[in-house]
Amino acid sequence: MATDRLAAGRAKLAQQNQQPAYQPRDSAQYPMNEYPPQSNTNSTYGSNGYGNGGGTDSEMTRFYDEITAIQDLIHSYRDNITRISNLHSRSLTVTDDESLRQATAELDAIASQTHDLSAQIKQRIQTLEANRGKVQGRNKDAWIQQTNVVKTRFVTAIQEYQQAEQQYRQRSRQRVERQVRIVKPDATQQEIDSVVNNDQGAQVFSQALMSSNRYGESRLAYREVQARHDDIKKIEKTLTELAQLFSDMSVMVAQQDETIDAIETHAAHADKAMEQGLQETDKAVDHARAARKKRWICFWISVAILCVIAIILAVVLTQVIPKNNNNKRSLGS
Incomplete structure (x- = not known):
């Protein structure tokens, strides 16, 4: 039954991979309505009712349902990352203030959804971790292995998000540098870094703007520098949160690997003991045959x-x- 549930979950994921790309929704909603955020984070089980029953078969059925749900959430998380990357590119190419504000608003909304989604995925994985003691034997081995699969996939998705944010930060810095050189072509790297990294640098840039002969063009450059500076601060905050999330999940994966290694070691010892037992049995049979012959x-x-x-x-x-x-x-x- 457990194998059938996992196969069904994989078939469901294959169907979802053929669906159109994620479209932004209201910031109060999660990307997937069938898996809404948990209202009670202290609940013992997941939001789909997993874990409310008793027997081993029903427990494993609910477990595989939850694994499928988490895989779907990770799929939506990665869709959001793609959407964020597209918005990054869009915000770097717009030329008017209104388009930039619109792109920034959409980016903030999807980033907020993605942040909440990551918290839900992490919490549900932790719930699986906390309840693996409800099953024993082969079911427990399957529980541990499948939980490790979704954790590893989530860690991979986090790394993809980090890479997207790092690339956007680099491109934003390059954009700021170009805008600074519009106003002050002889700006030093130290002056550019000052504009990128702190608000005081933006003030210095504003003063340089007043002496520029191309006031209109310089004014637009200044507004974009301000917007990019705000973006860079948001990026730094997001990267800090992702680093912490990545660290937490990596620790969980490492602990899970230790558990799996222990299971494999135990299985190896059991196989060795069984082999020794078979050898002893063969010896006993040989002795019995020899005694019977005698x-x-x-x-x-x-x-x-x-x-x-x-x-x-x-x-x-x-x-x-x-x-x-x-x-x-x-x-x-």
């Missing part, structure tokens, strides 16, 4: 001895009895 040899030796004794007795008796009869006849005459 008993048969002793039996036939005994039979041979008895036969010899019988033959000797027969020979002796055949000689003694006639002799006695002759003696009796002699005495009678």
